Amino acid sequence: MAEPDHPAEPAPKRRRFWPLLLGCGAALFLGGGAFYATYSGMISLPGASAATAQPAPSAFVQIPPIVVAVGSPVRRSHLRFAAQLEVDPARAAMVTEQMPRILDVLNSYLHALEPHQLEEAGALARLRGQMLRRLKMVLGEERVNDLLITEFVMN
Structure with a gap:
């Protein structure tokens, strides 16, 4: 081979x-x-x-409850809203003095809402962000730290 x-x-x-x-x-x-x-x-x-680190001290300013009519005259609902503003303790008195302006901004915004906007998933977080943005525009960016919603009831 x-x-x-x-x-x-x-x-x-x-x-x-x-x-x-x-x-x-x-x-x-x-x-x-x-x-x-x-x-x-x-x-x-x-x-x-x-x-x-320890968090910075903060003060809370109570916003009086607001009752707003929401929706069309045919199908009218009412929204009861109450909140507190988290502010620097040194600025709490100034924020309290501006309460009529705060109530005007929140009342105007809540009155313009439609009922379906309040019923959507995640509506409360979106509304909180919008209201906080408006309050910072009115009071000043450095004066308001946060908006804490304590009551949000719609009938």
Whole structure:
């Protein structure tokens, strides 16, 4: 028998999986150690000190309840709304003096709403954002921190 012209192909090299296995093990070990060091407080992250800092003191100014007729004259509903404004304690007296202006802005906005806008999912969060934006325009951006809705009832 004649020998073939082509030499036999060398057997493919077996891949070694040890470096891959050692690399994965080292990554797990170092990741676990970093997590433990951060979780136990041995290492503090740059943003962590701001998260643990005491919040700035705030005062709350009560907005008197507002009752507004909502909808068409044929199908009229009433909305009862009450809220509080979160303000800096040094500015609480100034915000209280501006209560007629605050009531005017909120009354005008709530009166312009349609009943279907109040019944939509997420309506309260959207309305809160709109009212807070209007209050910041009237009172000033730095004077109002937040609007907390305490009563929102529609019959």
